[in-house]
Amino acid sequence: MYRHLLVALDDSPLGDATVTRSVEFARSAGARITFFHAAPDLAATGEGALLYTLDQEAFAQEAAGAASAVLVKAAAAAGAAGVSCGTESRTSDQPAQAIVEAAHRHGCDLVFVSAHGRVPGLRGWLRHSVTQHLLQLADLPVLVSAVESNDACAPAARALGIVAGEHRAIAAVLQGLQHLVRAARLPGQQLDVGLAAEMVRYLREFPGTQHHPKEETVLFRLLRQRTHELDHVLLELERQHGQEQRRVQALADALSRYDSSEAASLEAVGDAVQQLAGTVWEHMGMEEALVFPAARRYLSEGDWSEVAQAFTTHDDPLRELQPGLPLERLFRHVAAALLRKDMAGVAPAAASATHA
Structure with missing residues (x-):
């Protein structure tokens, strides 16, 4: 094997x-x-x-x-x-x-x-x-x-691949926040506030203004048109979208109060990160375990084309969060920073990185 x-x-x-x-x-x-x-x-x-x-x-x-x-x-x-x-x-x-x-x-x-x-x-x-x-x-x-x-299921696989890829981007940023907090608890270390703030900015802007609205207005809408089997699940997922953004704001508030001389302020950031992560893991797990399989059963090829189109076309894909740093590049910037931290030993438990 x-x-x-x-x-x-x-x-x-x-x-x-x-x-x-x-x-x-x-x-x-x-x-x-x-x-x-x-x-x-x-x-x-x-x-x-x-x-x-x-x-x-x-x-x-x-x-x-x-x-x-x-x-x-x-x-x-x-x-x-x-x-x-x-x-x-x-x-x-x-x-x-x-x-x-x-x-x-x-x-x-x-x-x-x-x-x-x-x-x-x-x-x-x-x-x-x-x-x-x-x-x-x-x-x-x-x-x-x-x-x-x-692949006879290529349209569905392509569309769900895009959605799952966005889930992984969100998950990677959350894992990065968890690693930053763990690193800051080591003797003589403190929180990388600048990188953490960029991660929070990404979590506020990307899921809240692009990913979640597209799920609700395209994927969830099409599922509701094809079946009532998941109505209660979709309502719960939409509720979780709102809860997730409230927890992102709570994390931003905790980060704004962080003081490297006060251990309690780091713990407040850590608690906010864990609460947000728990909400997101639950949400993505429910969506991928229940919504994805149902979508494969009920959506037509035309539906899948609409989903793929929605998740690859943004109304304003280069909307600036700060000069020179649109959303797409913001994630790339955060991802590159995470891999640099990874090389320095602040890495996910199951991952390591090599670069050339």
């Missing part, structure tokens, strides 16, 4: 689905995972070269941000399932070769991938040609868990 999976990811909805499949596989096999993300050299693109010329710091953040976001979400999913994992990102214009080299570097005995196949218009470097090249190069077993173009 396989003991260590190298799971190759991109930043598409298929990548989110690959995380779900690989975590389930690893848990059933009692294996650990190294999540691996390889991206082309941004400086080799026209846009990247211009960004590098104008602002080298912004270039570095942009180059690292997408990989950090992918890997932090994957680690959150593995941690929630109790699967031990590590992460690595590499810059490479030969992704198939980079995957094989990473598998050997980490002592993996199986490469786990999915392929886009011939589906047009999907972003991401792990396409059919790369997977095909990987199969030609690899000198260890490769499991292609799904080919998107051959």
Whole structure:
């Protein structure tokens, strides 16, 4: 039986689905995972070269941000399932070769991938040609868990992959807050208030103004049109949306009162983080255990297209929270900071990170 999976990811909805499949596989096999993300050299693109010329710091953040976001979400999913994992990102214009080299570097005995196949218009470097090249190069077993173009349930899988990916982003930020509080309790340490404030800002703005409203106005609405089986569940989930935002505000209030010289103020922040985390874990667990399976049973292909469209199109996707830091980049910034903390030893119990 396989003991260590190298799971190759991109930043598409298929990548989110690959995380779900690989975590389930690893848990059933009692294996650990190294999540691996390889991206082309941004400086080799026209846009990247211009960004590098104008602002080298912004270039570095942009180059690292997408990989950090992918890997932090994957680690959150593995941690929630109790699967031990590590992460690595590499810059490479030969992704198939980079995957094989990473598998050997980490002592993996199986490469786990999915392929886009011939589906047009999907972003991401792990396409059919790369997977095909990987199969030609690899000198260890490769499991292609799904080919998107051959998947009869692809619209549903794509839509639910997007929703689940957003759940993992929220979970990763919450786990990061828990780690910050634990680190601050160590002798001679104090809370990283700046990073914690960015996490709270993300939790206030993204779930409250984008994720939850889309769930209610699209996914929940379509389910109510197709069945009354989940009416009471959907009402409870909507109640939890409101409760979650109240607890985010309570955390913000506790953070504003934090004083590094007063242990009680750190405990207040820690209590607020735990209360919020408990609410969110319960909410996501209920939604993924009850709503997702029912949606697969009742929603049509047209419904799934509407869900996917809603979760990939924002009315104002670049609304600024502060100059130069729109919501999408805010999560990337937080994710990169979490991986840096991870390297410094403030890491999830089931995850570690390697970067190059």
